[in-house]
Amino acid sequence: MRSPVLFSLRPVVLAGALLCGLLTQAARADDGQPPADQAAASGTKQAGQPQEEASLPVVRMRFAREQQGDKVGPSRSSTGLNLSLRDTPQAISVITRERIEEGGFATLESVLRATPGLAVSGDDSGRSTISARGFAVENYRLDGLPFDASWGYMERLATAAFEKIEVTRGATGLMAGEGNPSASISMVRKRASAKALQGQVQLLLGTQNRRGGTLDLGSALNDSGSLRARVVAHAEHLEGRLDLEQRRTRQLLLVAEADLGPKTLLTLGHLYNHSAVDGGYWGGLPIFYSDGSRSQLPRRATTGVDWNLWHETLNSSYLKLEHRFDSQWRLQAELSRDMGANRYQMVWTEGAVDSGTGLGLTGVPYFYKSDRVQRNASVNLGGNITAFGRVHELNLGLQRLVAPANWTNRDLIGDKPAMDSLHNWKGRWTPPPVGELYNAGDNLTTQTAAYAAARLQLTDAAKLIVGARLSDYRHQQEAGAWNPVAYEVRRRNVLTPYGGLMWDLSESVSAYISHAGIFKNQTAKDREGKYLAPLEGVSQEIGLKGEWLDGALQGAATLFRVEQNNFAVADADFKIPGTSDPAMRGVQGVSSRGVELELEGRLTSDWRAGASFSHMKITHPLGEPVMSNLPRSLFKLHSQYALGGAMQGWHVGMNVNWQGADVYETTNPKTQLKERTGQDAYALLDLMLRWNINKQLQAQLNIDNALDKQYRQMHPWSDSYLVGAPRSVKLGLDMRF
Secondary structure, three states: OOOOOOOOHHHHHHHHHHHHHHHHHHHHHHOOOOOOOOOOOOOOOOOOOOOOOOOOOOOOOOOOOOOOOOOOOOEOOOOOOOEOOOOOOOOEEEEEHHHHHHHOOOEHHHHHHOOOOEEEEEOOOOOEEEEEOOEEOOEEEEOOEEEEHHHOOHHHOEOOOEEEEEEEEOOOHHHHOOOOOOEEEEEEEOOOOOOOOEEEEEEEEEOOOEEEEEEEEEEEOOOOOOEEEEEEEEEEEEEOOOOOOEEEEEEEEEEEEEEEEOOEEEEEEEEEEEEEEEOOOOOOEEOEEOOOOEOOOOOOOOOOOOOOEEEEEEEEEEEEEEEEOOOOOEEEEEEEEEEEEEEEEEEEEEOOEOOOOOOOOEEEEEEEEEEEEEEEEEEEEEEEEEEOOEEEEEEEEEEEEEEEEEEEEOOEOOOOOEOOOHHHOOOOOOOOOEOOOEEEEEEEEEEEEEEEEEEEEOOOOEEEEEEEEEEEEEEEEOOOOOOOOOEEEEEEEEEEEEEEEEEEOOOOEEEEEEEEEEEEOOOOEOOOOOEOOOEEEEEEEEEEEEEEOOOOEEEEEEEEEEEEEOEEEEEEEEEOOOOOOEEEEEEOOEEEEEEEEEEEEEOOOOEEEEEEEEEEEEEOOOOOOOOOOOOOEEEEEEEEEEOOHHHOOEEEEEEEEEEOOOOOEEEOOOOOOEEEOOOOOEEEEEEEEEEEOOOOEEEEEEEEOOOOOOOEEEOOOOOEEEEOOOOEEEEEEEEEO
């Protein structure tokens, strides 16, 4: 009988061969002297010894080829415990600030495209679907606190304000509350740690009339350095890859830190992010013409109009107090208030296009406005305890979330007006008459939770990690145009368990197994406009983790299994009342099984690289396709090398993103038969060249999609497609002082 996980050996063997090759290089390097100034966080492992929490780096000069010290420190994103990546019984990937800058990753979406195990597929000009292990990623966190991703703009956040991005794959309900079994994305904001004036100025020019700049300043505000501040300001503008499209991003981070005592730290900060897409389109381009032939449209084709806009603004304020006791315990209290103001003025197109004339589309305008507030309060207590002659770790916490939201819209008056020929579309379309602004429905979501987690050192080699979360959920929906009848959903005493076992097989390799419960209230609605029942199930993993070169190189191999009930799938051609969004229905027994391989770190003092491979299979109890627009296999490779000799000060780098074919099918309008219309396997190559002019100044060239590969991304529910991004070139100048 074939294994339920290893169902496709060829891609696994190919990826494994590459990873083994990298491991061989690592083993050779391990015979010599490891990099001299690598950080000590989560490096050497001793049984029962507490892990020191890594402090976030301040602005540093990292231009000399001798510079190293980029090991990844402990992470709390999975369990709240202060665990190294090797000691965490779950797959975790960390994208550091150095990697963000070398890759030219300007938005969170560009970071996630390079993250192991994650697939990114565009939905339209303003949105993308991020997925892992076959399911959409909806769990986001800002500095550890849950953040409502249904606001819609997370993937378009600028990266200038963040020190690192941590991605935990699998269910993370212990810390996130509602545990989606795909992944959790934790964004860690920059801190005000500099006790002397330090700064960074970046200027950027590129194709698509791209221009931008970033200013990052940090300094002490008094002689003792006990009061510090940091300002990060970023702006960027570019013409989109489609006709009519213009994109703008503005971001500002203000943060201050005050040492109230030798062991007490107060942090106050505010993050502003504004993302705007003008002239974009909603949905995708038609796959078929009305005669059943495949559409042949230019690469820059669009169904957008010149008055379309997609504007999203985030204002996030936070206050955090942290105190460390002499007994190695740590108390942290945090308050945050996130405000989202979104404005959407878009045209949804429908109809079948004639292959000769390009006519046949009609347009439906929408004028959405959404105002949301999310308030978080959190108290966390963690530290070490000694029992039975060994040192263990305990973490306790309370969380409270309150999130009111409001939607308004204007509806079309009369019939859907016809649009001009798609073959000669210029985007000049007079807005048809619409009605008065109306309230689509106010709602309020609250969540109160208590959680606990413990690392129990059973033996010198074995650690048991257990935890549970007890939550109360409440969602109140007022009567409105989209919900004629008010209703309330209440879930009391929801228990989300977590358990994992780590076993050190040697000084370098550990085995692990973990089990986590899944519970998630759903925002998907059925054909009557009602929310679906909560998603429930289990997520399980078994795997190996390793670290070499004093922790500078880390690797993992994981087999996973996810089982879900009440999983939302499209309900035929039904729409949610009052919208063009598809109605959903819940199905039972949807599962995902797969394998993930990852190797990341510094192989020599001059060479840093990483490779990852993931493969999964999604099954539906009735054999229906699930998430058919997603690739089933992913392979990602990156490498950065510092040249020597006459090329001293030059660095070269590359990223390769390969994804396998999807299984997307569309009904042919002529034959009424299903045809596979998805994207075949393809690879994208990105290149980087950096010149360290001196210790303070560097120039960097990034070429994304260097081979100008043409590919499509299939829209998840509208039987349409989006054109993948063409080649783009960016030239940046970076000065630090």
